[in-house]
Amino acid sequence: MNENNNTGSPVPTGSDYIVVKAKENGVQVIGLTRGLDTRFHHTEKLDKGEVLIAQFTDHTSAMKIRGKAEIWTKHGQLESES
Incomplete structure (x- = not known):
């Protein structure tokens, strides 16, 4: 269930964050879906020093x-390791 924040925008449930900092070029962060079938739904590629929240x-x-x-x-x- 979504709730509204002070701006009226929905706040997703389970809204925990992670921070990923690449220690080498080509680090991949892959989002996996919920539901009956687990699927890839989003991929980001980071270069050394880049940070993804x-x-x-x-x-x-x-x-x-x-x-x-x-x-x-x-x-x-x-x-994580190479």
Whole structure:
């Protein structure tokens, strides 16, 4: 269920954020869908030093990260490997 924020815009449920910082060129962040079938629905490619702030939504239930990157979540920080 969506709620409204102060601007009247809907705020997606499950709106946790993650931050991904690429430690090498070509890091991929892939959004995966919810539902009966898990599917890729969005891909971003980051170069070294680029940062992506991503949000879980009604449509995004998981993210897959390929390449060497630093990842921050509300649960802590970790690093992915090449």
